[in-house]
Amino acid sequence: MGCLPSILTILKSNDSSIYDPKTGCIEKYNILSRYHNSLLLKTVKELRIKYPHAKIIYADIYKPVINFIRFPQCFGFTSKSLVVCCGIGGEYNWYQPKMCGTPDVTACQNPLTYVNWDGLHLSLCCQ
Numbered sequence: 001m002g003c004l005p006s007i008l009t010i011l012k013s014n015d016s017s018i019y020d021p022k023t024g025c026i027e028k029y030n031i032l033s034r035y036h037n038s039l040l041l042k043t044v045k046e047l048r049i050k051y052p053h054a055k056i057i058y059a060d061i062y063k064p065v066i067n068f069i070r071f072p073q074c075f076g077f078t079s080k081s082l083v084v085c086c087g088i089g090g091e092y093n094w095y096q097p098k099m100c101g102t103p104d105v106t107a108c109q110n111p112l113t114y115v116n117w118d119g120l121h122l123s124l125c126c127q
Helices: 005-010 028-049 060-071
Strands: none
Touching: 028 060
8 A cells, every 4th residue: 555656645744754665565554564464364264264174265465466566677677666556646646536437637658667557546457
């Protein structure tokens, strides 16, 4: 959550201590995401015991996304990892009154080179 360009834009601060120096993300929201995921995994394990014949799957997307943001070039991303593909203006190319899909808002030429599509969704796609 702390790495979403929309959140970074809305909660922009001059206080550099709120940002993770390795990612540029707002750290307290990433701490919340990690905490949520730990509780979710615990609950999934409990449900697996309670319902042994059910197939319950936990998928962690936090860790891969953080890696995409920290090391975009390792995954084929060539744009700045917190800048959106489909947007208009601002540090992260995200502006709430003019979001992707509204008039005058354009998408980048190659979405596969961007981690984030529109400030809320990843640009990941099949190659």
